[in-house]
Amino acid sequence: MTGFYTWIAELAQRGVLPSDFQYPFLIRGFFCVLVLAPMLGGLSHLVVTRRMAFFSAALGQAALTGVAIGLLIGEPLNAPYGGMFGFCLLATLAMVFVKRHATLPPDTLIGVFHALTLGLGLCLLVAVTRQFNVHQVESVLFGSLLTVTDGDLALLVGVGILVFALLVFQYNRLLMDSLNPPLASIAGGNSAFLEYFFAILLTVSIIVSLKIIGALLVEALIVVPAAAARNVARGTRNYLAWSVVVAFLAGVGGLVISTKLLVPTGGAVVLAVSGIFFVTMAISRVAAGFSRLNAPERGSH
């Protein structure tokens, strides 16, 4: 990859690309955004439709616990993926199982898991700080482009392709199950399987996004793109397309903010996506106002 980074840096120095591209971390960050945006944006509208926003937040916190476990069992500081994948996938299975079979409302149950994983994570982090200085874990909490390695990028691309392929394969069933589970069951979809399947897809997507967005803020990039898209979209395809576009714009915007203002990438991305949300909300209001104004005119003819 060094040759590729050198080539991009030369283009940046010649003025063909923006000057910031002379740094490898920014090139990696840009490629991360190129993969993250369609992946999280594509999942985003299904997360909102299936009412799994709080579930995503709980998973972000669970990932923090996974990092602590990974470090405690001796994984390297910059890639505690064993701990993260292991703990988050097990937590996901447990959350979905309990949610499906308990009589309490889902948000209450997820709240219990959310508190449990965070409490466990904090206790383990205290143990971790006896071995490592806590600054090393900050990048996982808040996200940092500077800590993204070529290995992380390769993992992100691999998971992105896998998620895309599986999502395309099951998209119609997932969508129908999200909108009307009984109808999806009658049409041949296995509701239980789809629920676990989607939760696992979401989990792996969150884990590979953590180093860029951060554990505390990752749910924002999963929920807000769909919320913003809903303000302007008409129809399901349009909804999906807008979710991806909003996630991409937020990713690139966050990258620029983070680089120029030297703030954590996760926070910058969330600021960008929130800004887009309010812009789309305003557009939606204005469009609705125009519709109301035009409606009587049409009626009078």
Next chain:
Amino acid sequence: MTPAAVPRRVAVELLSTQQELVHIIRVAVLIVLGVWLYLASALGDTSATRKNLLPYQTVIQNRPDADQRMFRELQEALLEAERERSTDGTWPEVPALADQGIPPFAIDPTAKNAAFRWQLLKSGTLVNYLGIPDRAGVPAWLLLVQEPDPGVPPDQNFEDEEHNKLLDGTMLHVSTWTYADGTHASGKIVRLPQAEGWTQIYAIGPGRKP
């Protein structure tokens, strides 16, 4: 009623809780097994220090002799500067360190490499000892010290390469950085070196007790 509109009966059989639990346990076992296999292969790798390094970090053993010498001198100079900071409460100026003959600030008549223009830069709690070389192709060097913000509780981190405790108990965050072609380095105070193309140098690696 047309044949297409004839209602059809579909039996939807749901898994019992017990059956579902059995499936979940099977998947959980697979996950644990997969993670165990991954850890067994990943943790067996002896280059643990290298794996702990972020993209902008390296260890001094991988650098040329001239860099290793400069790194060692900077570590010694940092100790001297910290000693004065502990007793006088201020960071010593570069000429004062040079007058005491402390390398790399003092002129070294035997040095064959480039000469450096050293300067002390301060902004709030941030302190830079920045050395810019006088010729192209030679790296610039930076000692970056972050003092604790006033009024914050004492830092609970243990002392390591990046955390040095002064005699009065103040914990400093210190790091050593290099910039590949030093003449291109900015002469201004450096706040976030990793975002400006600097590389952090470690002696033994990040976050480890020495």
